[in-house]
Amino acid sequence: MAQLRDVAKEAGVSMAVASRVLNGDETVRVTSETKARVLKAAQALAYQPNHRARALRLSRTGAIAMVVPSASNMIFADIYAGVRDVCVGRGLSIFLCQIQRPAVPERQLVDLVGAGQVDAVLLQRSDLFDDDQLAALVSVGIPVLLVNSSLPGHQGSLALDDAAAVAMAVEHLRGLGHQRLALIGGLATHDAAARRRVAFDDLVHGDPSVVEEAGWEATDGSVAMRRLLSSPVRPTGVITASANAALGALHAAQEAGLRVPDDISIVAIHDTWVCAFTTPGITCVAMPLTQLGRTAATLLLDCLDGATLPNSTLTDPPPRLVVRGSTAPPSA
């Protein structure tokens, strides 16, 4: 593999010149002829700058880590798409690092970033972290942006507009005439889940309503729905805090012999392609996940260029209601 030295020799210039030309350094003036010679030499030798040497010299690896609780959650894929958009544009690569439980993985992240393998981290919190564990994770010397999660005292987070999403779901159900609403929410430890719950409580204040605390997965949604169905005042409209949970909830309702949406309506927060392929399709409040990824990555990269990480909320574009077959006016 050709090195800079070879290119320089081939072009009959010093390594310094070759380096500057190849890096498009504008501040240095070179004969357009020498420049051409260098470029041609590089081309001829198929020169690829050695990434490792560059990283050492510049103290930059050109990679960021994306830490997620679960790579199989489709939320991840959508966020990744956004992150990828901006990283590809800026020539960065992305490490994927799945961290679900704290104990060992805490070391993982420190090993990873402490070792200087990545320049910055984009972290999506797992339900299983409590604040202290998260704090340990983010206390590494490089920028860490919390995606759709926050940590008291930590600088750098980007949240979704959970309240708006919940409001949209509640409004949709109320508009159809539903009076008794339920929320199948996330675990209280997860702050996006907490925000959604607070929003829900505020909106249904006074009405008969019930909240189930559940995980993000389909089984969690099933279990919660079964509990809901056996409650004294059965809700007619159910909001789930994740698309996965909605699948579980739909399944449990159908298994219990209910017809959806005739007997019970279901609306999910988050939209994934699967929601369009169930029978009935699941009505969703789609959140701008890809944009979340894009904004998050941009924030992080700007930070590497000297900007400060903000604690902010992504409100534009707003959540979007996607009406499918799982919601209808209550039958009674």
Added chain:
Amino acid sequence: MAQLRDVAKEAGVSMAVASRVLNGDETVRVTSETKARVLKAAQALAYQPNHRARALRLSRTGAIAMVVPSASNMIFADIYAGVRDVCVGRGLSIFLCQIQRPAVPERQLVDLVGAGQVDAVLLQRSDLFDDDQLAALVSVGIPVLLVNSSLPGHQGSLALDDAAAVAMAVEHLRGLGHQRLALIGGLATHDAAARRRVAFDDLVHGDPSVVEEAGWEATDGSVAMRRLLSSPVRPTGVITASANAALGALHAAQEAGLRVPDDISIVAIHDTWVCAFTTPGITCVAMPLTQLGRTAATLLLDCLDGATLPNSTLTDPPPRLVVRGSTAPPSA
């Protein structure tokens, strides 16, 4: 951040000694007392070896790239789990690189690996690559293992036992009494898809049967199923080459007013959690994806230690039939 130099100074030894001790170099004899001093110093200073310097010196980055056509395909998550298992164990990290279409991305991979950012590549082929494009991709100076895909003339591939999976699906359907079978297969360009199709053709030889060529996604499955339903001799049992396509097929059948499994049976190759949450649940032939990931990663890492990459097929564990509600004896 403390460096080796600091540790050495703190321990009152030279960098050379510190380095050897810290790396557990057995070939060098040091007073157990000096050794302890070094270890203590490292501990005290919370020394983390600089990954970039190490990578340059050793010409190794301690990372592999995982190239996939789509991070949102649940197949990916399962394979990743296996890869992760073995990489975490050996202290490696994993780059995720989504490459769907050839043109630009071809540069991506070369940039990535030509630059020496990773030590090896695990590549899952996209339908959209033809052999030439794939060949261009894999002709980089480091080991590339093709996962569930192969390329004539390329050394290094690990396939699944597609024929066994198809046989299992056909047998299941035949055992239930189905005579008219259909395959909703993958694109012919994808060699795993091709293998499945050949296996199917062999098995149904002589019987009335029909093959639809479709992509891996749910919509592809829908479209194919609609074509199937309007064909003169409608099949009673349908095999889809992916779990995603099965979702689409199921949806299309239900939308057309058919009852599954009463009017038509569906069995998918590959199992994902979603298949357990549709109504009815989808009968699947589960493939050992996580093991595929594990084996693939092991092969690759062994290769870095000097072994040769084989072209092999993962036959153990064999595919496993998971019977759910989408299959039953034909009604007529």
Added chain:
DNA sequence: TTGAAAGCGCTAACAT
């Protein structure tokens, strides 16, 4: 048993 020193391939400050 330990230390000195030469690079890995590149960039950038400082000459010329």
Added chain:
DNA sequence: ATGTTAGCGCTTTCAA
């Protein structure tokens, strides 16, 4: 307008 040179932080041969 171009060249010299000093490292980035580490490993490892070779010498003491």
